[in-house]
Amino acid sequence: MTPVPRSERAPETPPTRLRLKDLLAEALAGLAQRPARSVLTMLGTILGVGSFVTVLGLTSTASGQISKSFDLLRDTTVTINDTPPAGTTTRTGQLDFPADTDARLHHLNGVVAGGIWWNTPLRNPALSRTPDRTDALPDDGAVTVYAASPGTLQAMQPTLQSGTLYNDFHQAHAEHVCVLGAAAAHLLGITRVDNQPAVFINDTPYTVVGVIDDSRQLTQALTGILIPSSTALREYGPPADPPAHALIRTRVGAAQLVAKQAPLALRPNQPRLLTAVPPPDPHHLRDEVGTDLSNLFLVLAALCLAVGAVGIANTTLVAVMERTPEIGLRRSLGARPRHIAAQFLTESTALGLLGGLIGTSIGVLAVIIAALWENWTAILQPASVIPAPAIGAIVGLLAGLYPALRAARTEPLDALRR
Amino acid sequence: MTTIVELRGIGKSYQTTPVVHALQPVDLTIEAGDWLAVVGPSGSGKSTLLNLLGLLDRPTQGRYVFAGVDVSTLGERERTALRGRRIGFVFQQFHLLPHRTAVENVALALLYTTPSAGQRTTAAVQALRRVGLGHRLHALPSTMSGGERQRVAIARALVGAPDLVLCDEPTGNLDSANAHAVLDVLNDLNADGVTLIVITHDPDVAARARSRVHIRDGSVTSADPRSAPSATTAKAPA
Structure with missing residues (x-):
């Protein structure tokens, strides 16, 4: 160094x-x-x-x-209530859904089926298989009469036990037909529909066209009698309380959009009369x-x-x-x-x-x-x-x-x- | 001959009550190639002198010219640069890093002055060979004798080719055999022209030096004609 x-x-x-x-x-x-x-x-x-x-x-x-693993059923269901959003306007007391609700809903992109339904304003109706009320059901309100448009029946995704569902023809002509829930059919003693049995509601005969075994929506209808909404409106008047609802089944992913569009499509003049309830937003x-x-x-x-x-x-x-x-x-x-x-x-x-x-x-x-x-x-x-x-x-x-x-x-x- | 160290009235005192004079003003001149022993008992102020010489401490009075540069006026950055590049230190406790080999310990001395790691290692190997440790290049300090450790420390002090090597009790922790080996190394270095200042309380170590000053109670008294004693009267601190 x-x-x-x-x-x-x-x-x-x-x-x-x-x-x-x-x-x-x-x-x-x-x-x-x-x-x-x-x-x-x-x-x-x-x-x-x-x-x-x-x-x-x-x-x-x-x-x-x-x-x-989101819920396919829940995520394709939209409900529309005949109630204005809270704090806007009061209820009209009328049926705010138009007569052609089914068709209007069907025109919306993404809708598979949809229609309106409500509890008919009948108080303890006499229900029997014969006109003389001899075999009338007990007056306990176990069986309810529902008004439901054909679109609603489709949207319910029912499983038929026998017969068929009523359709747009019955609705258009306000025919006296009905579809029974399995439980109601059992109570009424109706096991087959090929012999065209009838159910008398306050002495008015309704031909039973079908019995549904099960459904994915509106399961309360399984204990009830479903009649076309046009018939119900003519015979028993508009729904009192609870108000009418629309049940819509959509394609996957369309629910949010349908919920936004449906009130406007149904009531273009007063969409705020209706409240759409979309499924929870996945995001x-x-x-x-x-x-x-x-x-x-x-x-x-x-x-x-x-x-x-x-x-x-x-x-x-x-x-x-x-x-x-x-x-x-x-x-x-x-x-x-x-x-x-x-x-x-x-x-x-x-x-x-x-x-x-x-x-x-x-x-x-x-x-x-x-x-x-x-x-x-x-x-x-x-x-x-x-x-x-x-x-x-x-x-x-x-x-x-x-x-x-x-x-x-x-x-x-x-x-x-x- | 080049003057390496020129102390003129350098002193250190502490502003306590009463004022403590760690070092009375001293004049000292060291030429290149000198080997000066500073001899004195512990507590005599020789460490203070070493720290002042090594730019580790600032005097409270006097003038210090190191290799032609008046360091009294320099800032800390310049003083650190001089210390790192032109002064080598050998300590009584060796101060080797325990987990590093001899070469790594010596190369550490160039860390702050030489950018190239390769150059640092080459110089370290050369320095170790110079102190006779060419066979212990990759030994860890824990496997070395005290004498070997101190020779590593000397190599570390040498590796930067400093103008001055300051040794603080270099044999203080060694037995006499190892102390002799270390002193022989210092002898050889001085013979090669390295300027040494050795601080010691050991008369045998001092005897090896070319010249000696004695220090006692903070005052330097010369035993050598070349380093004149300072005025023994204590000046009031500035």
């Missing part, structure tokens, strides 16, 4: 420097020398970032399942589930991160005190206070980043395992997974500020005497 001659030296001694590469190498060497302590220090950050990723991952995965539902689930756990994750920050701050501070002689040595070797601060800050940030990376990996793994366990599709939002390690790094950076400042202020003189 040859000492550099004085003459070749710059007249001004250039300031000392610490290159970024060397800074990183020094910081990582500092961490690698105490691996057990480094891992323990990272624990809080690992837990915090891990739970952060797990919570967000599980939330998005769970909401993904909700939208996947809305998902958000609700998301916030419910995650808020508590995100608070816990934040707590973990805070604990992690304190852990890193504590360990870095201990390291600063422990390594005081090293700080003094580095100062004697030409390190400026900022070089010392940068080294410790880099160490704490690297600890945080490493903890964040491990935590993110554990979180992703936890989400995948949970999804496999439940037979779900794991859904991880890149927006929550990718910045997660950075959260750890920020925690480490903040935690390292005070220890680094203390290290930078260490007097080399005192440090070397230790």
Whole structure:
């Protein structure tokens, strides 16, 4: 080794420097020398970032399942009530649905079937199979008479036990026909319709065209008698209370749109007389589930991160005190206070980043395992997974500020005497 | 001959009541190639002198010209630069980083002055060979004897080719065999032209030096014609 001659030296001694590469190498060497302590220090950050990723991952995965296995029946059903939205106008007391409700609904894109129905305003009607009321049903209101347009019958998605449903012809001519629910048919003792039995409602005969076994909507009709709404309107007048409803079955995904359009299509002059009840918006539902689930756990994750920050701050501070002689040595070797601060800050940030990376990996793994366990599709939002390690790094950076400042202020003189 | 160190009335006192004079004003001149021993019992102020010489501390009075630069007027950045590039330190406690090999410990001395890691390692290997540790390049301090550790520390002080090497009790933690080995190394270095200042309370160490000053109760008394004693009267701190 040859000492550099004085003459070749710059007249001004250039300031000392610490290159970024060397800074990183020094910081990582500092961490690698105490691996057990480094891992323990990272624990809080690992837990915090891990739970952060797990919570967000599980939330998005769970909401993904909700939208996947959504209720097909509920999501294709729209109800329209003959009641104005609360606080606007009072009820008219009239039937606000037009006579051609079925046709108007059918013209809407996305509607499979739809019609109106209501409880006829008959009080304890006499129901019997014969005109002389000898076998009349007991006066206990067990069987209700419903007015229902043919579209309503379609929208109910009924299963026929026997016979058929009445149709637009019966509706147009206000025919005296009826469809019985299975329970009502049993009470009335009607088992077959091919012999064209009749039911007498207050002595008016109605031909039974069909008996329905089951239905997916309007299941109360299974204990009742359904007659065409036009017939009911002519014979018994408009519905009193409860008011009339429209039942609409839509194609998948069309419910929201149909709910918006139907009141306008039915009452272009006064759409506000009708209230459409769409199924719950799936997006809305998902958000609700998301916030419910995650808020508590995100608070816990934040707590973990805070604990992690304190852990890193504590360990870095201990390291600063422990390594005081090293700080003094580095100062004697030409390190400026900022070089010392940068080294410790880099160490704490690297600890945080490493903890964040491990935590993110554990979180992703936890989400995948949970999804496999439940037979779900794991859904991880890149927006929550990718910045997660950075959260750890920020925690480490903040935690390292005070220890680094203390290290930078260490007097080399005192440090070397230790 | 080039003057490396020129102290003119350098002193250090602490503004307590009563005022403590850690070092009475001292005049001292050290030429390139010198080997000066500062001898005194513990608490005599020799550490204060070393810290002032090594730019680790600022004097409260006097003027210090280091290698032609008046360092009394310099800011911390320039003082750190001089310390890092032109002064080497050897400490009694060695101050080697425990988890780093000999080469890594020596190369650390160039971390803040030499950007290339390759150059740092090459220079470190050369410095270790120069102190006779060419066979222990990748040994960890925990596997070395005290003498070997101190030779690593000397190599670290040398590796930047400093104008001055300051040794603070270099044999204080060593047995006599190891102390001799270390002193032999210092002998060789000085023979090669390295300027040394060794602070010690050990007369045997001092005997190896070319010149000696004695220090007691903060006052330097010369035992050598080349370093004149300062006025022994204490000046009031400025």
